Amino acid sequence: MSAQETEHASGQAPASTGRRTFLKGSAAIAAAPAVLTSRKSGAQTAGFPASPPVQPWAEELPAQITPIQPVASLDPAPTVSANLAAGECGRGDHQRFAELASNPVHYVLRARENPAWVFNPAYPPQPVWGWSGTPATSTDSGPTKGKGGGGKGGPKKNPPPVASDVTAPGPTFFARYGQPVVVRIINELPQNHVGFGSPEISTHLHNAHTPSESDGFPGDYFSASKAGPTLTMPGAWRDHFWPNVYAGLDEFGGIGDPREALGTCWYHDHTMDFTAPNVLKGLVGFYLLFDDLDSGDERDPNPAALRLPSHPYDYPLVFGDKRFDADGMLFYDQFDPDGVLGDQVCVNGKIQPVLRVARRKYRLRLLNGGPSRFYALSLVDPNFVLRPFTYIANDGNLLPAPVANMTTIDFGPAERADIVVDFSAYPIGTELYFVNRRIQTETRRYDGLTGTGTRVLKIVVDRNPPEADLSRVPATLRAMRPVSAEEIAAAPVRRWDFDRSNGQWTVNGKLFDLFRASASVRRGSAEVWEFVNNDDGWVHPVHMHFEESRLLSKRVQGVDLPVPLHERGRKDVYHLPRGPNTVLRVFVRFRDFTGKYVMHCHNLIHEDHAMMVRFDITS
Amino acid sequence: MKTHDMDATRQDRRAVLAGFGAAALGLLAWQGAILKPGPAQAKAPGRVPGRIPNPTVITHEGKALRFHDDLVRDKVVAISMTYAQCTASCPATMGNLLRVQKLLGERMGRDVFIYSITLFPEVDSPQVLKAYAEKFDVGPGWLFLTGAPDDIESLRRGLGFRDPDPVVDANRTQHANMIRIGNGARDRWTMAPGLVRPEQILSTINHIDHSVVHTAYAPSAPETPRQGRGGIPT
Numbered sequence: 001m002s003a004q005e006t007e008h009a010s011g012q013a014p015a016s017t018g019r020r021t022f023l024k025g026s027a028a029i030a031a032a033p034a035v036l037t038s039r040k041s042g043a044q045t046a047g048f049p050a051s052p053p054v055q056p057w058a059e060e061l062p063a064q065i066t067p068i069q070p071v072a073s074l075d076p077a078p079t080v081s082a083n084l085a086a087g088e089c090g091r092g093d094h095q096r097f098a099e100l101a102s103n104p105v106h107y108v109l110r111a112r113e114n115p116a117w118v119f120n121p122a123y124p125p126q127p128v129w130g131w132s133g134t135p136a137t138s139t140d141s142g143p144t145k146g147k148g149g150g151g152k153g154g155p156k157k158n159p160p161p162v163a164s165d166v167t168a169p170g171p172t173f174f175a176r177y178g179q180p181v182v183v184r185i186i187n188e189l190p191q192n193h194v195g196f197g198s199p200e201i202s203t204h205l206h207n208a209h210t211p212s213e214s215d216g217f218p219g220d221y222f223s224a225s226k227a228g229p230t231l232t233m234p235g236a237w238r239d240h241f242w243p244n245v246y247a248g249l250d251e252f253g254g255i256g257d258p259r260e261a262l263g264t265c266w267y268h269d270h271t272m273d274f275t276a277p278n279v280l281k282g283l284v285g286f287y288l289l290f291d292d293l294d295s296g297d298e299r300d301p302n303p304a305a306l307r308l309p310s311h312p313y314d315y316p317l318v319f320g321d322k323r324f325d326a327d328g329m330l331f332y333d334q335f336d337p338d339g340v341l342g343d344q345v346c347v348n349g350k351i352q353p354v355l356r357v358a359r360r361k362y363r364l365r366l367l368n369g370g371p372s373r374f375y376a377l378s379l380v381d382p383n384f385v386l387r388p389f390t391y392i393a394n395d396g397n398l399l400p401a402p403v404a405n406m407t408t409i410d411f412g413p414a415e416r417a418d419i420v421v422d423f424s425a426y427p428i429g430t431e432l433y434f435v436n437r438r439i440q441t442e443t444r445r446y447d448g449l450t451g452t453g454t455r456v457l458k459i460v461v462d463r464n465p466p467e468a469d470l471s472r473v474p475a476t477l478r479a480m481r482p483v484s485a486e487e488i489a490a491a492p493v494r495r496w497d498f499d500r501s502n503g504q505w506t507v508n509g510k511l512f513d514l515f516r517a518s519a520s521v522r523r524g525s526a527e528v529w530e531f532v533n534n535d536d537g538w539v540h541p542v543h544m545h546f547e548e549s550r551l552l553s554k555r556v557q558g559v560d561l562p563v564p565l566h567e568r569g570r571k572d573v574y575h576l577p578r579g580p581n582t583v584l585r586v587f588v589r590f591r592d593f594t595g596k597y598v599m600h601c602h603n604l605i606h607e608d609h610a611m612m613v614r615f616d617i618t619s
Numbered sequence: 620m621k622t623h624d625m626d627a628t629r630q631d632r633r634a635v636l637a638g639f640g641a642a643a644l645g646l647l648a649w650q651g652a653i654l655k656p657g658p659a660q661a662k663a664p665g666r667v668p669g670r671i672p673n674p675t676v677i678t679h680e681g682k683a684l685r686f687h688d689d690l691v692r693d694k695v696v697a698i699s700m701t702y703a704q705c706t707a708s709c710p711a712t713m714g715n716l717l718r719v720q721k722l723l724g725e726r727m728g729r730d731v732f733i734y735s736i737t738l739f740p741e742v743d744s745p746q747v748l749k750a751y752a753e754k755f756d757v758g759p760g761w762l763f764l765t766g767a768p769d770d771i772e773s774l775r776r777g778l779g780f781r782d783p784d785p786v787v788d789a790n791r792t793q794h795a796n797m798i799r800i801g802n803g804a805r806d807r808w809t810m811a812p813g814l815v816r817p818e819q820i821l822s823t824i825n826h827i828d829h830s831v832v833h834t835a836y837a838p839s840a841p842e843t844p845r846q847g848r849g850g851i852p853t
Contacts, residue, residue: 048668191829195806196669198826219822229822229835273809273823333669334808335779337795442783502708503782503795504812511812514819537784610812 047441048333051324051344054120056352057458063356064312068133068171070105078104078182078239082232089222089235092213095593100243104180107173108135111201111269111283112188114166119344120351123328128349129189129197129281131170168282168349169318169369170267174311177244177291178255186237187223196277196332200226203240204270205287206414207395207545207572208262209247212595214240215545218272218612219514228272229514230596244289247547249592250524256592259481260548260570262289264316264365264396264416272514276339276371276604277332279320282349284369286316293478294398298471308392309363309420309471315355316365319456320346321373337503339605341372341443345436345456352455356462359424360469363392370413371604372443374539374575375436376453377409379421382431384452390473393418397548397570398478406566408437412541412575414602417566420473423461430461443605444538445578480570483550483587488528491587494519495530496613498540498576498601505601505611517596517616526589528552529599533579540576540611542584543602548572549588556582573602590617649744671803672777674770676736679748679763682852686774689852690762691803695731695828697820698799699813700780702739703751708796712813713755716798719817719824720758722836728760728850731824736764736778738791740771762851779810802827 080097082088094101110132116125175181189199200223204216213220219230227234246256269275269283290296298310308314321342325331333340344351368375379387386407392398396416409417426432435453440446497508504511510518521527529549531542536557548570554561558581574584600612673687684690699716701709716733723731737743743751748763757763765771775781778799782788796813800823807827811820818836825834 193805193807196808198807198809200826221826225829225832226826227833227835228826229819234832273811273826331669334801335669335671335777335799337779337781337797337810338783444783502813503780503787503793504797511815513815514822515816609810610815 048323048331048340049326051322051331052326052328053122054344054351055122056455057354058121059118059350059353061348061350061353061355065172065315067174067311068107068109070107071135072106074106074108074182074184074239078106078184078241082235082238084233084235087224087236089238090227090232091220091238092595094213094239094241095211095595096243096249097241100245100249101180101182101241104182104241105175107133107181107183108186109133109170109183109203110166110186110188112166113190113193114168114282117168117282117349119322119324119330119346119349120328123324123351126329128168128330129199129278129283130166130168130349131283131285132165132167133171134165168284170283170285172286172288172316173267174296175242175244175287175289177246177258177261177289180244181242183240183242184237185240188236189223191223191225196334197281198271198274198278199223200228200271200274201278201283202228202270202272203267203283204545205240205242205265205267207543207548208242208265208287208289209245209256209260209546209592210240210242211593212597212617214242215595215597216240216270217596218270218275218512218598221271221274242287245592247589247591251591257481258291258293259479261291261294261398261478262396262548263294263393263398264367264418265289266318266367266369266416268369273608276608277334279369279604280322280330280332280371284318284320286318286365286367288314288316288365289396298469306398306474306477307470307472309361309469313358313360313469313471314363314365316367317347317457318349318367318369319373319375319377320349320369321371322346337605337609338443339372339603339608341440345373345375345454347434347457352458354458354460356460357423358463358465359426359428359461360465361420361422361424361471361473363471364389364419364421365393365396366409366411366417366419368411368413368415370602372413374412374438374440374446374541375409376438376449377411377434377436377456378407378453379459380433380435380453382433384435387421387432389419389421391417391419391566392473392477394566394569395548395571395573399566399569400478400480401476402473403565410438412539412573412602413604414541414543414573415575423459424469426461428461428463432459432461433457434459443603446539480550487526488552488587491526491528493528493530495532496542496599497532497534498542498611499534500538505606505609507601507611507613510613512598512600512610512612513614516614518613519615521590521615521617523590523592523594523617523619526587529586529588531574531576531584531586533576533582535580536578539578540606541573541602542576542599543573544586544588544599545572545597546593546617547588547590549586552585552587554584593617594619649742649746670777671801672770672773674766674773676764676766676770676774677745679745679752679765681745684852686764687803690732690734691801694803695824696734696799696801696803697731697811697824698734698736698778698801699797700738700775700778700794701735702737702791703743703747704739705792707792708813712796712798715813715815715817715820716761717755717757719820720761722817722821723824727758730828730830731760732851733757733761734764735761736771736774738771738775738794740765740768760851800824800827802829805829 221228248257437453
């Protein structure tokens with residue numbers, strides 16, 4: 001049975017294998033004829049049939065990642081205004097381009113379908129949507145030439161799929177502060193696609209200090225045959241300007257305030273109404289940012305450099321929850337108002353893979369890529385004994401000081417955690433596992449912890465490093481800009497209530513209005529935002545675009561809790577626990593660029609159901 | 620907060636039940652007409668995750684159609700759930716959909732169809748729905764649908780107008796105020812909240828309609844004349 005059949009077939013008469021299985025699985029639902037009782041029983045059937053069994057530890061992740069390579073130049077060269085004539089979609093003008101884009105590094109990133117991705121050898125090869133960092137393919141002479149775009153010639157013919165270079169997650173960027181990037185993102189997704197997912201993209205670089213028009217605003221989705229409501233024209237491609245500056249340009253000059261550096265960022269689709277299925281289909285990738293302090297070189301002669309474990313011992317891992325039908329094909333129910341909670345955990349797109357490591361320190365960058373699962377990840381030995389690690393960065397931001405001897409990473413969708421694990425403590429042949437101990441049966445909330453959890457990644461210590469490990473974890477990492485009591489007292493307070501009304505996920509009782517800002521803030525100003533949950537039925541991972549912020553206080557169900565050490569850095573996703581009377585207060589500045597941005601629940605099904613607000617930064 | 624909602628719920632329910640009195644005569648006749656399920660509907664249809672149910676529905680014009688085969692399969696559709704006696708959020712959502720209908724212009728009934736399915740099929744006979752439709756001055760391509768209660772229930776659940784909280788879900792007067800928007804040919808589905816501005820609902824419809832290039836509402840844009848996707852069987 002093909003993927004298309006599995007995904008489509010709404011109401012198709014002949015019952016397929018997948019359909020039969022689902023029917024069998026939902027027999028309990030079907031058997032309740034009376035209206036009232038069927039309503040009751042229907043309400044309790046939040047679950048879907050379990051994914052079929054997989055073959056654990058059958059596939060290996062690459063021993064090291066291969067970063068995307070820049071291209072010498074882009075043809076045509078990037079322009080401040082959209083190059084409509086060459087087929088670029090009708091985006092807004094790049095802000096501060098002349099000032100900040102001198103001598104940029106160029107990349108080409110193509111969103112494409114890989115027709116034969118293998119999540120696990122027990123499941124058939126199947127289509128995913130991913131990214132290719134290959135600037136051009138033999139079937140496609142150049143990124144832009146003759147693309148027509150503009151709706152003139154109608155949708156262009158989709159190039160034949162090239163499986164080998166399309167990965168989900170996509171290629172990892174190694175970017176550096178002070179080296180601006182222009183990435184030409186080309187949409188080559190199949191425009192005639194049938195089933196869940198929509199073949200338009202609006203790519204958000206989470207959570208870089210990016211001008212609005214390059215931030216992946218939800219209404220900025222594009223393809224050769226489609227212009228999102230906040231674009232003026234369709235187009236096959238668009239240039240994203242990622243200036244790689246620290247926040248604080250206006251205040252500090254140069255490239256901003258180095259205390260505001262981010263490290264572990266990720267790019268992902270943010271198309272309005274379709275982020276959950278598009279991310280589920282694979283449109284994610286890492287974007288790592290380095291500077292003189294966190295230089296990505298553990299042998300850096302610069303005395304100021306931290307010399308944290310560096311490539312190839314710096315390894316990003318994205319965790320994503322997915323569910324598969326009886327045929328082993330990726331499943332998503334487009335009609336379930338609560339989405340689909342995955343029961344398989346993909347690590348870099350593979351279910352229960354193996355990572356082989358050398359006996360030395362590694363920097364592991366963990367990302368919860370969603371769509372909906374919360375994790376409590378621990379590193380354990382085969383007897384389920386917890387093994388400690390050092391926590392160095394939350395949401396990609398290095399903490400002022402490392403937190404040693406942590407044993408659990410407790411994170412919600414879109415949160416990140418960088419940790420350092422010293423594998424020299426283990427003899428060759430040692431097998432370790434990352435386990436998820438978080439219990440969750442619904443997308444909207446989670447429960448407690450299990451004892452042993454589910455193994456999601458196996459790590460095998462299989463060799464000595466070829467040379468001595470000179471990396472270290474210094475006692476201080478990146479200083480933070482102090483926030484004074486006066487600044488906090490002077491900041492206007494905005495309250496955002498994450499609630500539910502009329503069967504919809506709301507913020508302050510309202511639903512996402514694409515065309516109107518719910519908050520308008522002045523460039524250069526600072527505010528205190530309060531995220532509030534007054535119900536015990538749900539949790540929300542709250543994400544603010546554009547700026548990192550600081551958690552000032554944490555009240556959970558009326559109890560003021562101390563902010564844990566690892567949450568005392570800068571963050572951009574706040575996991576808002578169950579209420580009532582749960583309030584997180586954060587301090588945030590709005591700097592350097594203007595335009596429209598969003599703040600939203602990063603549980604992707606809630607985001608797609610309009611639990612989002614637009615905020616504008618004005619000059 | 621929850622307690623308050625439940626109080627409101629009970630009040631609404633009483634109001635609704637009181638309202639039913641007037642229509643009681645018609646109700647008896649309607650139930651007699653409809654509650655004889657044909658062979659295909661002998662059993663309550665089960666929900667198949669990810670798929671559109673295909674029960675027989677009756678339009679406000681009295682036509683019997685299959686929901687998926689006749690109304691969805693090759694069409695771009697916007698689906699709401701309502702009921703004739705609704706005084707809560709339905710009037711506002713209906714008003715919004717009327718504005719969407721106006722924005723759609725000639726595309727209504729040719730490329731895009733709006734269906735309003737009753738939440739109370741026991742009460743909302745085709746005649747009741749016809750009167751309701753006439754109150755709103757709906758144009759071609761907008762159908763009000765009723766049917767056997769089990770079939771309507773399968774549609775309600777299959778289209779995702781439901782809540783995992785059984786108390787909320789059991790209360791039909793507190794239904795999800797959502798518009799289910801889909802493209803039958805592409806099997807691509809999303810939703811828009813019932814009370815966002817009509818231009819945003821339209822842009823979501825335009826997003827999902829693969830023949831539309833510009834998703835934003837642009838009053839000055841000339842409309843491209845083209846073949847419709849075929850009407851509703853008569």
